[in-house]
Amino acid sequence: MYTHEDLNHxxxxxxxxxxxxxxxxxSPEMEKTLRRFSSWExxxxxxxxxxxxxxxxxxxxxxLPGGEVEPDGRQRWFSLEEVNALRRKLKVKGRSLMPPRxxxxxxxxxxxxxxxxxxxxxxxxxxxxHAAALDGYKVLVVDFDPQATLSHSMGLTDVAEDYxxxxxxxxxxxxxxxxxxxxxxxxxxxxxxxxxxxxxxxxGMGLGDLRVSDFxxxxxxxxxxxxxxxxxAAFVEFASAQYRHLNPxxxxxxxxxxxxxxxxxxAYDLILFDCPPAxxxxxxxxxxxxxxxxxPSGPGYWEYDSTTSFIGQLSEALEDLAEGFDDTLPTGKIxxxxxxxxVRFLLTRYEPGNALHQAMYDAFRKxxxxxxxxxxxxxxxxxxxxxxxxxxxxxMDYRDMTRETWRRARGTxxxxxxxxxxxxxxxxxxxxxxx
Numbered sequence: 001m002y003t004h005e006d007l008n009h010x011x012x013x014x015x016x017x018x019x020x021x022x023x024x025x026x027s028p029e030m031e032k033t034l035r036r037f038s039s040w041e042x043x044x045x046x047x048x049x050x051x052x053x054x055x056x057x058x059x060x061x062x063x064l065p066g067g068e069v070e071p072d073g074r075q076r077w078f079s080l081e082e083v084n085a086l087r088r089k090l091k092v093k094g095r096s097l098m099p100p101r102x103x104x105x106x107x108x109x110x111x112x113x114x115x116x117x118x119x120x121x122x123x124x125x126x127x128x129x130h131a132a133a134l135d136g137y138k139v140l141v142v143d144f145d146p147q148a149t150l151s152h153s154m155g156l157t158d159v160a161e162d163y164x165x166x167x168x169x170x171x172x173x174x175x176x177x178x179x180x181x182x183x184x185x186x187x188x189x190x191x192x193x194x195x196x197x198x199x200x201x202x203x204g205m206g207l208g209d210l211r212v213s214d215f216x217x218x219x220x221x222x223x224x225x226x227x228x229x230x231x232x233a234a235f236v237e238f239a240s241a242q243y244r245h246l247n248p249x250x251x252x253x254x255x256x257x258x259x260x261x262x263x264x265x266x267a268y269d270l271i272l273f274d275c276p277p278a279x280x281x282x283x284x285x286x287x288x289x290x291x292x293x294x295x296p297s298g299p300g301y302w303e304y305d306s307t308t309s310f311i312g313q314l315s316e317a318l319e320d321l322a323e324g325f326d327d328t329l330p331t332g333k334i335x336x337x338x339x340x341x342x343v344r345f346l347l348t349r350y351e352p353g354n355a356l357h358q359a360m361y362d363a364f365r366k367x368x369x370x371x372x373x374x375x376x377x378x379x380x381x382x383x384x385x386x387x388x389x390x391x392x393x394x395x396m397d398y399r400d401m402t403r404e405t406w407r408r409a410r411g412t413x414x415x416x417x418x419x420x421x422x423x424x425x426x427x428x429x430x431x432x433x434x435x
Contacts, residue, residue, distance in 0.1 A: 032155025032220040032390075035397055036068065036077035045410070046083060046134055049092050057090055064089060080133070081222050087136050099136040099269075099421075102428050106265040107140070110424065111290035113275035113283060115313075116306035120296045120348035120377065122149040124416070125274040127377075128294075130394040131417035133223045137269040140216070142227040142256070144286050145276040146234035151226065153390045154219045159230040163215050165256060165282055166236040167207055168227070172255035173243045174198065174208035180249060196247045212262045225268075240281035252281060253321055254334070257289035261333050270424065279313050287314065288321070288334065292342045292427050294420070297364070298349050299357040299376070304364065307345070341427035343371055346416065350376035375415035380408055 037046065043054035058064055058076075065082035069075075078086070087097045112125045122145065129139050143150045144165050151159060161167065177196050215227050244252055260271060273286040287293060297307040322337035345368050351357050364372045393413055398406035 034080055034220045034222075035395065036079055037083060039067065039076040039078070041398075042078055042083055042086070045414075047087070047090070047092070047097055053092075061089075083134070084136065084223065097136070100425055101137075101269055104265070105428060105431065107263075107268040107271045108292065108424050108428050108431070109260065109271045109273070109290045110292040110294055110420075110427075111273040111275055111286045112294045112296060113273070113287060113310075113314075114295050114297060114307060115277050115279055115283070115310050116297065116303055117277040119277075119298055119303065119307075121145075121277070122147075122153065122274050124294070124296045124346065124348065124377065125150055125272055126153050127392050127394070127413045128417055128420055129224055129270075129272050130221065130392045131413060132270050132272075132421070133221050134394060135417070135421065137223070138267070139221075139224045140226070140263075140268045140271045141224065142271065142273050142286070143229035144282040145229055145274055146231055146236070147276070148229040148231060148233075150274040151228035151230070153392070154221075154224070154226050154228070156217055156219065156226055156228040159217075159228045161230055161232040162205070162207060162210075163217075163227075164229050164233040164236075165227065165285065166233045166239065167210065168215060168259045169236065169240060169252065169255040169281070169285070170202060170205070170243070171207040171210055172258055173247065173250055173252075174203060176250050176255075176258075177247050178208070180247070196249070198246055202243075202246075212259065215259075236282055237280045253284045253288045256285040257334050260289055279310070279317055284317060284321075287318070288338055291340065291431060292344070292423060293340045294344050294346060294423075296346045296348045296377075299347050299351075299354070299360045301360065304360060341430040342423045344419075344423055345372045347372075347376035349379045351379055373416065373419045375412070375419060377416050378408075378412040380405070380412065 039054060040051060043049050043051045047054065058066060065078065065085050067076035067078040067082055070077070090097055110128075112121045112128070114121060125141065129141050132139050141150060141154065142165065148156075148159070151157070177198055181195050216225050217228055219226050240252055244250060273290060275283045275286045295307060295311070297303050318338045345364060347357075347361055347364060350361070361372075361376065393406070393409045396406065396409075
């Protein structure tokens with residue numbers, strides 16, 4: 001017979017292997033660091049200009065960051081900070097290298113969601129975040145998944161549950177309950193509204209006093225921050241059910257949205273959610289706060305079947321929210337019924353030469369039409385390696401493999417990101433129209 005002690009022993013053994021993997025992947029201090037990018041990558045892949053043109057611009061302006069030069073003098077390597085400094089100063093044929101961003105608008109929010117495990121949610125979220133950062137955007141990733149794959153891939157492994165989405169929701173419960181208790185008497189009758197009391201086990205943790213910035217951690221990418229997750233945050237589903245019992249009026253699904261509303265509009269350009277493989281309290285917070293819904297799916301029939309079930313159950317859950325709560329929430333930024341500016345489906349682990357995968361792509365296209373992205377994420381050797389070593393293709397050094405292998409892997413995510421950016425800009429435009 002096996003008890004929780006046996007399970008904990010297995011976990012301890014696994015953690016030892018995790019520590020070894022991190023030593024191979026991260027710096028000796030167990031901190032993830034971001035590599036430099038070659039002048040070839042910066043010019044042709046990031047800025048999309050000819051290498052000779054790029055070298056000429058560097059030579060013509062000594063004030064521009066010069067990067068680090070290899071001993072043989074053939075190649076320069078630039079940090080992400082230097083890449084962004086170059087982006088702000090350089091122009092190509094009079095065109096700015098800064099990415100498009102509507103003035104005066106808040107960050108666009110995108111949820112990567114599907115309750116099918118193994119659909120590639122964390123892989124897609126990680127690569128979209130890194131691609132957006134290389135494109136010049138300031139990104140905040142929010143990890144809703146207690147498996148914390150995205151957080152670990154970002155180098156955030158020592159996280160306390162108080163500073164995860166669970167902490168945000170508990171903080172919101174405390175603040176919303178205080179707000180409700182401070183409401184004036186009902187205008188018509190003059191009677192006092194019911195008062196909700198929270199136990200000291202919740203109010204005594206100090207979560208209500210935490211600042212917005214307390215939940216946000218820096219990553220190895222200077223233009224990416226994260227609200228991380230951890231395994232201890234898995235009890236959020238149980239805790240949230242208890243919280244709703246303590247205060248039935250609490251609009252639990254809007255807790256993260258209310259938190260994000262407190263972040264200055266210009267602090268980030270993109271806020272990206274990695275959702276757990278389930279429809280629960282955390283995933284409902286993610287989809288409610290999102291302007292865009294990105295749904296990854298593998299190319300098999302059972303994954304198609306699961307994706308169909310997901311959107312059906314999500315539709316029912318959102319319908320229940322629309323009928324069970326008032327039309328106006330305290331933030332005033334998101335109302336009911338919940339709407340999305342854009343919804344997209346993205347096939348992952350796709351093999352172009354696989355007849356079954358081609359048939360499933362055609363089936364997805366027939367059913368979902370323009371909601372299916374044109375470019376699936378292909379399964380390549382480099383993509384497999386990126387998952388094994390908690391890194392994106394963008395973080396991998398092309399010198400560790402053949403350049404063609406690396407370029408093929410990067411190309412599949414470049415194409416996926418290009419479509420994602422078009423969808424993001426479209427969503428921004430729709431938000432502007434609504435404003």
